[in-house]
Amino acid sequence: MKKLIALDLDGTTLNPESKITDKTAKILQRAIADGHSVVIATGRPYRMSKNFYEQLQLTTPMINFNGALVHLPEQHWIGEQETSFNRKIVFDLMAEKKNLKLDFIAAENRETFFIDDLNFFDKHFFASDFATAENLLTMNTLRTNPTSVLLRSQPENVGSVSEELKQQFGHEVEVNTWGGPNPILEVVAKGIQKAHGLKRVIDTLDFQQDDIVAFGDEHNDVDMLKFAGWGVAMANGTDQLKSVANAITEKTNAEDGMADYLAKYLDL
Template structure:
């Protein structure tokens, strides 16, 4: 049976330098050549992950913003799914920014982003340039956002997450961003990567049992539970390993996902 291979990026497909190694790329290509499909499922926006999609020469739909956007990159797709939340939450958090000890607040959707303090703008993080048009205000953010990110100090992140959940937990989900930055991502309630995969299962009239999913963080938990075979990375959190069907023998720094797929799919 051919598989849909759902892959997280940070800490899973990407190595310690946030790159896809030649071995991982070649392994995924061999899987595709054998008739399997590869779907990227990431918390990143497309502007920060499209380069990996292109590197792997994919033509499958992509899941961004932890499931809030399911789309066919660079194409018009009738089955595209984008889920937003009320923009008032953004402005409520801006009013509490000082008390929460946040460095910055950014709101984004598929096409653009807004940040409340341009002095914190990092081109690498936002994969583009910023002008005064990207300054986050009530006049610029006129649409409900698909995602919001906030940055604080690492030792403050847990308390910020708990405070946001306490205030807005009925309407949003709060996830830790993958990678080295102390960032929380906020999306609409009920949105996770499994939500995006379920949409693809429906669109392509397939079965979740035919999905093998790889992840390393708590925002991958639902995806690994949903998939017919969920695989946690050796470098994954205790939580994600506890729900997985299996754990890779090697971490992301040693092509752990590629190593596992070569054996599992007999590549």
């Protein structure tokens, strides 16, 4: 039976250097050649995941912003869906920035980003060579509702900040960790999770829920692994995720753990 392989990026498909190794790429391409489908499901915006989509030569829909954007890259697709939330929340967060101990606040949509402090601009992080005054987050520049908001704090503060955000804004938004080496929290519209995006994909690609094999490492992957017919947590994953997984990889993302498990699972 052909499978839909749903892949988180950071901490799962990507190694600690944020790269897809040759081994992982070859195993995924072998799975595709055998008739399986590979779908990326990431908290990253499209501009920061486009290169991996192209590296794997995918033609499937892609899930970005933890499910807030479901699209077929660079193409018109009838199943496309982008979910935003009220921009007033962004300005409420800016007013609470000091109390929340945030380094920066960045509001995003598919095409661009706005950051409240250009001193924190990093071309690698934002996948852009430069930022100008047009990228400065203000009421005048952010004229539409955002798809996602990224918040950076210090690693020791992320847990408490997340809980505070859920108390203040939990009736309107979801708060997730971004995964990977950066202490980033991502805010998306209420009810949006990777599983939400994955359901959109299978409804349009004619897969069944039981056909999904999903891999992840962070708590923002919990709903996706629960939704999948077979959910696999990485050896380097959180205890919370491992507790809901059907299986756990023997190796970490530093050891091609996802690819190693998939090769055995699909008998490639």
